[in-house]
Amino acid sequence: MLKQKKIFTVFLVILNVVFFVLPVNSYAYESRHSFGNSNNKKTIAILTSGGDSPGMNAVIRAFTKTAISMGMKVIGIRHGYEGLLNKDFIELDLETVSGISCLGGTILHSSRSKEFNTPEGVKKAADICNEYGIDGIAVIGGDGSFRGARDLTNAGISCIGIPGTIDNDIKCTDYTIGFDTAMNTALELIDRIRDTSKSHDRCFVIEVMGLRCGDIALQTGLASEANVILVPEIEYDFQKDVIDRIKAAKLNGESHFIVIVGEGVGGVSKISKHFEIAEDIQAETGIETRYLVFGHLQRGGAPTIKDRIVASKMGIHAAKILNEGKENRVIAQKNGKIIDIDITEALEMDRPFNYELYDEALILGQ
Numbered sequence: 608m609l610k611q612k613k614i615f616t617v618f619l620v621i622l623n624v625v626f627f628v629l630p631v632n633s634y635a636y637e638s639r640h641s642f643g644n645s646n647n648k649k650t651i652a653i654l655t656s657g658g659d660s661p662g663m664n665a666v667i668r669a670f671t672k673t674a675i676s677m678g679m680k681v682i683g684i685r686h687g688y689e690g691l692l693n694k695d696f697i698e699l700d701l702e703t704v705s706g707i708s709c710l711g712g713t714i715l716h717s718s719r720s721k722e723f724n725t726p727e728g729v730k731k732a733a734d735i736c737n738e739y740g741i742d743g744i745a746v747i748g749g750d751g752s753f754r755g756a757r758d759l760t761n762a763g764i765s766c767i768g769i770p771g772t773i774d775n776d777i778k779c780t781d782y783t784i785g786f787d788t789a790m791n792t793a794l795e796l797i798d799r800i801r802d803t804s805k806s807h808d809r810c811f812v813i814e815v816m817g818l819r820c821g822d823i824a825l826q827t828g829l830a831s832e833a834n835v836i837l838v839p840e841i842e843y844d845f846q847k848d849v850i851d852r853i854k855a856a857k858l859n860g861e862s863h864f865i866v867i868v869g870e871g872v873g874g875v876s877k878i879s880k881h882f883e884i885a886e887d888i889q890a891e892t893g894i895e896t897r898y899l900v901f902g903h904l905q906r907g908g909a910p911t912i913k914d915r916i917v918a919s920k921m922g923i924h925a926a927k928i929l930n931e932g933k934e935n936r937v938i939a940q941k942n943g944k945i946i947d948i949d950i951t952e953a954l955e956m957d958r959p960f961n962y963e964l965y966d967e968a969l970i971l972g973q
């Protein structure tokens with residue numbers, strides 16, 4: 608009887624090993640070493656590159672869920688192109704991407720890679736994709752990241768660009784993911800500054816982000832009733848565009864003043880102009896003037912509903928066109944519709960600054 612019991616226990620242990628332990632280990636091996644080669648599934652990857660922007664996680668979720676629903680396998684490349692060169696991969700499944708749309712930043716992390724910017728770097732990245740069976744990559748980022756996507760496509764790996772940057776500075780699209788959230792963050796901060804500015808009858812010079820594009824400055828300037836808005840697209844005359852406007856507002860009864868300065872005003876050297884402008888305003892007008900830079904505060908925070916929806920739609924579109932075998936495309940929003948455009952054409956496009964809105968904002972700020 609005892610012997611029979613022992614035999615039965617050994618039998619149960621063998622059953623456990625065969626049905627539970629072995630399958631778990633082989634899955635772990637497969638996800639680490641052979642992402643693209645199981646079951647002949649098409650394997651596509653996604654990475655985030657350059658400055659992060661709120662909404663990137665919503666893209667990752669929508670892209671992953673759409674790809675999986677179409678029978679594809681999805682790899683997350685961590686730390687942008689740098690991570691691709693370092694084979695920093697994770698498999699994305701439905702569980703990994705659940706509940707991430709509300710998170711700012713990017714769960715995949717981001718970087719600006721120097722090595723990938725060389726022909727050797729691109730070749731190495733393409734070889735790694737082939738080694739891991741990665742058939743295509745969606746790159747969320749700005750113009751610089753799209754140039755990388757074009758180079759990688761030319762090296763044989765199908766890439767699709769998705770516009771993700773708070774600056775709204777990508778020419779081929781009316782909208783870039785993160786812009787709305789960044790503007791709402793900046794607007795809330797300006798409103799707070801206005802409270803203290805009003806209490807002390809002061810002038811505040813505020814620098815908002817946007818190295819090559821004044822859209823954040825223009826739109827937050829209009830919405831916050833700024834008296835002066837300086838953008839990188841328009842050269843300004845200090846006397847006429849700053850001092851005379853502040854004096855005129857004072858004559859109209861204003862006792863406090865808001866001056867919004869886009870980051871790239873005075874050139875893209877990254878040497879801020881806000882403190883010089885503030886010092887000169889105080890010297891010329893006698894109004895006590897303070898300055899501050901919102902900087903990276905504008906890059907963080909939970910994405911607004913607009914960013915989550917645009918991000919989701921762009922993520923879905925990217926997964927669909929990669930499944931169709933399209934490559935070298937950038938996803939864009941044009942007149943409210945999500946479309947895709949050839950990357951090279953997209954990089955050469957021109958989107959004029961909204962001078963009409965700028966003039967309106969200046970009339971209202973008087």
Ligand code: F6P
Nearest residue numbers: 658659772773774816817818870
């Ligand atoms: O993502 C765009 C941006 O925020 C620009 O507005 C700004 O000039 C730049 O990135 C800052 O980059 P970094 O985070 O590398 O300092």
